[in-house]
Amino acid sequence: MNVPHKTDSIVPDFLAGMGEDLKRGLVPVRLFNNRDIHELELRRIFARSWVFIAHETELPNPGDFVTRPIGEDPFICVRGDDGAVHVLLNSCRHRGAQICRAEMGNTRAFTCPFHGWSYKINGELAGVPARRQGYRELELSEWGLFSAPHVASYAGLIFANLDPDAVPFEQYVGRYRWYLDIQFALSPGGMEVIGEPHRWLVDANWKQGAENFCGDSSHTQMTHRSALEVGIIAAAAAGAPSKEHGLHVHDCDGYAISIRQNPGETLFWNYPEEVTRHFDPTRLSPAQFALAKRSLVHNGTLFPNFSFLHLGITDNAERPPAGFLTIRTWQPKGPGRMEIWNWILTPKEAPDDYKRRAYQVGMSSFSPSGSFEQDDVTVWPGTARSASTVFAELNNVKLNYQMGLGSMSDIAPLRDWEGPGTAVPSNAGESGLRTFYKTWLERMTISNPIRSDAR
Amino acid sequence: MNVPHKTDSIVPDFLAGMGEDLKRGLVPVRLFNNRDIHELELRRIFARSWVFIAHETELPNPGDFVTRPIGEDPFICVRGDDGAVHVLLNSCRHRGAQICRAEMGNTRAFTCPFHGWSYKINGELAGVPARRQGYRELELSEWGLFSAPHVASYAGLIFANLDPDAVPFEQYVGRYRWYLDIQFALSPGGMEVIGEPHRWLVDANWKQGAENFCGDSSHTQMTHRSALEVGIIAAAAAGAPSKEHGLHVHDCDGYAISIRQNPGETLFWNYPEEVTRHFDPTRLSPAQFALAKRSLVHNGTLFPNFSFLHLGITDNAERPPAGFLTIRTWQPKGPGRMEIWNWILTPKEAPDDYKRRAYQVGMSSFSPSGSFEQDDVTVWPGTARSASTVFAELNNVKLNYQMGLGSMSDIAPLRDWEGPGTAVPSNAGESGLRTFYKTWLERMTISNPIRSDAR
Amino acid sequence: MNVPHKTDSIVPDFLAGMGEDLKRGLVPVRLFNNRDIHELELRRIFARSWVFIAHETELPNPGDFVTRPIGEDPFICVRGDDGAVHVLLNSCRHRGAQICRAEMGNTRAFTCPFHGWSYKINGELAGVPARRQGYRELELSEWGLFSAPHVASYAGLIFANLDPDAVPFEQYVGRYRWYLDIQFALSPGGMEVIGEPHRWLVDANWKQGAENFCGDSSHTQMTHRSALEVGIIAAAAAGAPSKEHGLHVHDCDGYAISIRQNPGETLFWNYPEEVTRHFDPTRLSPAQFALAKRSLVHNGTLFPNFSFLHLGITDNAERPPAGFLTIRTWQPKGPGRMEIWNWILTPKEAPDDYKRRAYQVGMSSFSPSGSFEQDDVTVWPGTARSASTVFAELNNVKLNYQMGLGSMSDIAPLRDWEGPGTAVPSNAGESGLRTFYKTWLERMTISNPIRSDAR
Amino acid sequence: MNAPFDAGTEAEATRFLNREAELLDNREFHRWLEMVSANIRYRVPVRTTRQNKEGRGFSEKAFFLDEDHGTLKTRVLRLDSEFAWSENPATRTRRIIGNIRVRSATADTVALASNLAIFCYRGDAAAPIILTAERQDILGRENSAWKLADRLVLLDTTVLGMESLSIFL
Amino acid sequence: MNAPFDAGTEAEATRFLNREAELLDNREFHRWLEMVSANIRYRVPVRTTRQNKEGRGFSEKAFFLDEDHGTLKTRVLRLDSEFAWSENPATRTRRIIGNIRVRSATADTVALASNLAIFCYRGDAAAPIILTAERQDILGRENSAWKLADRLVLLDTTVLGMESLSIFL
Amino acid sequence: MNAPFDAGTEAEATRFLNREAELLDNREFHRWLEMVSANIRYRVPVRTTRQNKEGRGFSEKAFFLDEDHGTLKTRVLRLDSEFAWSENPATRTRRIIGNIRVRSATADTVALASNLAIFCYRGDAAAPIILTAERQDILGRENSAWKLADRLVLLDTTVLGMESLSIFL
Numbered sequence A, B, C: 001m002n003v004p005h006k007t008d009s010i011v012p013d014f015l016a017g018m019g020e021d022l023k024r025g026l027v028p029v030r031l032f033n034n035r036d037i038h039e040l041e042l043r044r045i046f047a048r049s050w051v052f053i054a055h056e057t058e059l060p061n062p063g064d065f066v067t068r069p070i071g072e073d074p075f076i077c078v079r080g081d082d083g084a085v086h087v088l089l090n091s092c093r094h095r096g097a098q099i100c101r102a103e104m105g106n107t108r109a110f111t112c113p114f115h116g117w118s119y120k121i122n123g124e125l126a127g128v129p130a131r132r133q134g135y136r137e138l139e140l141s142e143w144g145l146f147s148a149p150h151v152a153s154y155a156g157l158i159f160a161n162l163d164p165d166a167v168p169f170e171q172y173v174g175r176y177r178w179y180l181d182i183q184f185a186l187s188p189g190g191m192e193v194i195g196e197p198h199r200w201l202v203d204a205n206w207k208q209g210a211e212n213f214c215g216d217s218s219h220t221q222m223t224h225r226s227a228l229e230v231g232i233i234a235a236a237a238a239g240a241p242s243k244e245h246g247l248h249v250h251d252c253d254g255y256a257i258s259i260r261q262n263p264g265e266t267l268f269w270n271y272p273e274e275v276t277r278h279f280d281p282t283r284l285s286p287a288q289f290a291l292a293k294r295s296l297v298h299n300g301t302l303f304p305n306f307s308f309l310h311l312g313i314t315d316n317a318e319r320p321p322a323g324f325l326t327i328r329t330w331q332p333k334g335p336g337r338m339e340i341w342n343w344i345l346t347p348k349e350a351p352d353d354y355k356r357r358a359y360q361v362g363m364s365s366f367s368p369s370g371s372f373e374q375d376d377v378t379v380w381p382g383t384a385r386s387a388s389t390v391f392a393e394l395n396n397v398k399l400n401y402q403m404g405l406g407s408m409s410d411i412a413p414l415r416d417w418e419g420p421g422t423a424v425p426s427n428a429g430e431s432g433l434r435t436f437y438k439t440w441l442e443r444m445t446i447s448n449p450i451r452s453d454a455r
Numbered sequence D, E, F: 001m002n003a004p005f006d007a008g009t010e011a012e013a014t015r016f017l018n019r020e021a022e023l024l025d026n027r028e029f030h031r032w033l034e035m036v037s038a039n040i041r042y043r044v045p046v047r048t049t050r051q052n053k054e055g056r057g058f059s060e061k062a063f064f065l066d067e068d069h070g071t072l073k074t075r076v077l078r079l080d081s082e083f084a085w086s087e088n089p090a091t092r093t094r095r096i097i098g099n100i101r102v103r104s105a106t107a108d109t110v111a112l113a114s115n116l117a118i119f120c121y122r123g124d125a126a127a128p129i130i131l132t133a134e135r136q137d138i139l140g141r142e143n144s145a146w147k148l149a150d151r152l153v154l155l156d157t158t159v160l161g162m163e164s165l166s167i168f169l
């Protein structure tokens, strides 16, 4: 029997009109720092969505594990002896102690430090001390670790979904996979994570990062002005609004992507030839491959909190740019705070020297010390602060996401766009962000109650 | 459309009987650390009252700004090119970033660091980047910064009121202005702030400071005993209960003031002749001027959280006392914490040397390091602690504000008091504090719902 | 008039089925970190139970005082001039300041630092400044400090109960006194506290400590494995599950105790002869004395949060073990945190050298630096973490307290057990913990409303 | 990285600051006053958050402390009282003086800078309130003993996190 | 501000304390034990908040640690175990030893005081738990090497903010 | 406790580190760069919580900073901009350099370790965000001036508690 917690049924009033607001390009600011919204998100979004957990290359061997959050709950992601990946709640079934206290490592079993219940790396309960004396009728098979009912691995990315009734990952991603393939499946070896992720705390709501990667191109010229000044990124990649390089794809089965490209050129995000020669045109459609080839920058968010950025940049104007891929999760830590997790990847086939170089360039631009990221995370907390004001509540303050909406722009979507979704050839729009909030609202106001069978 | 937040409608049960309690001189201790009370205060008191923002002399030039809270919300107070003062919510209308990140300074515009929306110093939206590409129909005039609908400047003091339907400042102050004039309008130049305010955090409710300045004379002999011992204040100014110098004025249109005086003497709070010769009898009524002349100490609170203290004291028993005026706000920071802001002022005409001396004397007595203030802020947290007990809730504990109430005292109010309000010639009373809570209760339980039109 | 706070009436839904759960050995994990549960515990358990305050030997002289919490409320425990102990709320009746700001000491009176109201050490209001001028009709007798309506002293232990309608302490303890006598009343002088208590903060719920001392024997071999490895405790005392030394007594009028013994031996928890020769067989029943004599370890919890552990151990395998008694309280500090208070005691008659030795041994095993305690407090926070997960709520996760329940074990209770309660000759059971939660549930779901007369 | 001043001066200045810190941590304020010149100028300016182009934000007019010997002595005398509630029970402080830098030295004068971290505990609070600052000091030799002649304490915070500044910095 | 002891003694004592701190931060406990005299007396008394007139609140009977060489060694041996959960995964510590003051020195003995700040991190916590104290040490020369002969750690807190005191101070 | 290196080396290294800290606290980044060798290798590895048997958790591949002179200079140039929002208004920092240990020294090279605590304040926050680490440095003499030739900063935290690492360590 399950008694749903009351928090699952509290839908703040101000969400009622949000569908209409969104059509006008408005979003209630309270979304960015509100306890009720937050609790509901944990239950309706994070407990039901396909959430990124880890990259396959973080777990090369059986017994390799990392600990990762889903929403704010602690899970272990471990590679089993058969190579399968398990996503296990980091909580002993006996009396709730934390069974895995390291953040990563390799193990043969998870033995609880409290009373010694011992679990196989697939989560099954292997044994309990004093079984003969105290647990004669304990069914070990009923007391394995709680595990995510669904785990999917796509192009090296491991996702989990806690909802037993979840749609399959392929269906969840839908046609957005067309774009993901370009980032993650261009070479036979796929992408590879370099080292451990950066983790750091920012006093902003998790959606602030997630929306940013949906195509908030108009912030680049202002937020990142100091980085642009020191000449570490090409003007085209930086997305000046007057340029023709920008492309925003929105409403692609609920997701969006921002693209900067230079048609006619061979760019591949500034990967050098020693890398690009491993890119295999047969692994993608011709249109996908052609897009990759002419691309300077790709960034997008797979709802809810997994984002990627594919980019060529340098860390010193005197050195050439290098391509790299960053993936990140925006982990909620209460309504007004998030922990950012950031990984840097390159194609697996890249030479070791290039991997190190790509890491440096990635770290120098998008990481806690990144010349770009530093300024993003500095401006974001302002929105959380605005969201927590009494003024916002009393005046029902709404933010403006109208850039490029309807007649705000006279730039029409591309008619002949070869990819899925609606592609607008402009940096001056917030359509990707509107897509994010449409998806968010749909998931938050879904009518079927959360699954609640006891385990 | 506005959907009032539920917190505005929650009035804790224990306020129901508070009117009766107050008549008996009782106040529920829970007022001093209760989340519901606090949320309601932010909405019913701080969002509707005339709140002190800054002093004119902090903003001598166009473009000068300071950032200041109203309740717990962040505002910018800036002098416009026409000399008018604007009180603007420090939150970008685009997507909520903080547009002003310095605490004070001078600027020609507020340009948002996120996407570069740029506002004039009067709050109007001056421009948005990529307007042609993305904002063809954006009405700039509709997207200026939120601003306080009412700003008033009285004798150098700038107040704002967020309630569009607020009564005018003059009406709000009422006859209490008689006393304010004495502090702030005695010389042609008025009062002048010396330097930047002290700011510090105290684990006590904001009302603890506000009530204290309404005439809590009986604490002086105990709380400040160590300061009295070192001989830095005259006995009469220290308000021993048996002295005849004390006067408590209560129920003056909702406010109160405490006065210590020496009839017949020329005191002017120990300002020296080089200062008092600028005091202009024609600027006040004869009765006001006469009171100023015989005064040792004045302190009062303009509801909700603006207090003043006019006083002569020294920082070393071997040096003569010097007069100064401190004004302060008791800024709420959650139910059990406040930030105190403290300014020190002198008449504008005072010589520079005297200003420095007055500052030293003010700082040495009323500031975080003040010999008086140190002990105030040390005892106040105890009440917040008492308020948070379960014992207080289960037993509905009420504090005793009965000093001098009814037959507790045989000292009658002055019949011939020339000023407004009821004046009792005794230090041994809490009538000023009772006035504060009567006003508080009236504002908290007011029946008309908060104004809620969308902006 | 009293208006009960709403929190007293909120009983989380998931307690409804807990009676049935408990029969099956299941306990909802949410008990260990839930705000509603916590608020209810403060009101239904801590405000109504007999709570340990201090030991008589901490207060040898009139005027000696210590400050101690009941639940999360601050009290002063002071010895009056007549030798009686008073338990007073540390809150001035005037306006709520903290009247006693030291943690321990000796005083003739409690004089409030705010306005100087002065209380006798029995809590009576002795005087108020300016009484003639401001408090002519104040009835001093009505404004004494709030005090616990019931205080009991048993064998040196001082308990208080805030519920005016509380059952007497003897009735509250019931037959569990049979076991308490063994710890506390074995010698004519009784037990004596050595020095001041240890206090430290642990991110775990208070029940985690309280349940542990009810007989969680099966954790010793795993949690304390490193301590066992260094040879500082006898194998029998460490309670290996296969040994015959263990005895769990449960359902002894709502309480439980765990015993490790070696029938036939003279052990007395490894007290040396210089101590045991003071043990007086006439002070206990023959059965009690015989149990003490053969005992290695006793540990138990008097609901809610008072625990004891009587034990012989060493701090260095090259030195012989020494017996000592630790008592402790698990003080709640919010739902997911507690402060542990730990005292070390020996029989009063022990030589001073032995007392010092016993203290060292006690500190080295059970204290913040204790080789045993260190590992307990490290594993406990995991349960609080599990309890706070959204997963636990959505899946109504229940912990497993089934060890030794019903047919889980084939070890029958002793038929001829001479003491009260049900005694099971096995370390492999959680019956004592189930007793704790049965008592907890009974107190939490009691139907009569909390007493609410105004004071 | 040549040594502009002899190591002896650095060592002497270090001992002076360490001894001073010890007296303050131990609340031996009268003995501390003996280390302070009768001509002391002792200032702790208020600080505000400013745009970089407007400087570091130290006030020239507003101070948390702006003292001479007489006012310091008055403060010490007040702390002698058992009724100085802010310091009875006393704040438990621990000062770490780091990065001592001699700026200039003559036979009778040493100008130096140091970094100060003070950890303050009151009552039951397990976590300290921390105050950090740069101190710019001038020591003067008076009758063959060094005295503190000038101190400027440049706080790193703009808002004080403690209810009262009832300690010396 | 004359130097009561030669700068060499200060420097030697400083190196001793710095090396000791390094070994402790690096969890080289057996090597640390080699720096500790077989006759060590090592105490960390419990502290309480008292009225000023009742003193500084250090207990004479109650301790967080009250050790000799044998008990320190037992603690180190326990920490060797992979099952010493409180320190596996280990607390990450950073010690700052400041304000070192030599109180007296002979050829074979140095008495000194120092201020200690330890920053402790466990697991994912981004903010350290901080412990500060004055340490009063006696170093003794044994077979031409200095050893820690006596240590009294005077904590500034009354309530420990960490779940366990599983480190050495 | 014999002195492996002469006190002069320790004093010089200490002055170097103190001066460097001062320049960084004062945001004089260009002058700081002058103290940095053109061949600098400057690294701050990522750290993870690991079982003790798996080591101390420092990454060999992942870094918060992994710099050479050119990238440090690029960072400094960016901070010159008034649009470097993360540092305008600037973080107010206070560095305490403690426990300086010279590991080896030649005429032209000094290897040393030190413990670093940085207290960081932004805007109105009264409490600092604290970052602590061990630093392992190599100083090299270039044209008779010491320069920072290699720095490895071993953080004690695994998760950064500050929104951006926009300062130098």
Ligand code: FES
Pocket: A092, A093, A094, A095, A096, A097, A112, A113, A114, A115, A116, A117
């Ligand atoms: S809690 Fe894990 S074995 Fe008991």
Ligand code: FES
Pocket: B092, B093, B094, B095, B096, B097, B112, B113, B114, B115, B116, B117
């Ligand atoms: S949030 Fe201010 S310009 Fe976008």
Ligand code: FES
Pocket: C092, C093, C094, C095, C096, C097, C112, C113, C114, C115, C116, C117
């Ligand atoms: S609050 Fe205690 S005397 Fe006023």
Ligand SMILES: [Fe+3]
Pocket: A219, A220, A223, A224, A372, A376
């Ligand atoms: Fe960005």
Ligand SMILES: [Fe+3]
Pocket: B219, B220, B223, B224, B372, B376
């Ligand atoms: Fe006062």
Ligand SMILES: [Fe+3]
Pocket: C219, C220, C223, C224, C372, C376
């Ligand atoms: Fe245990």
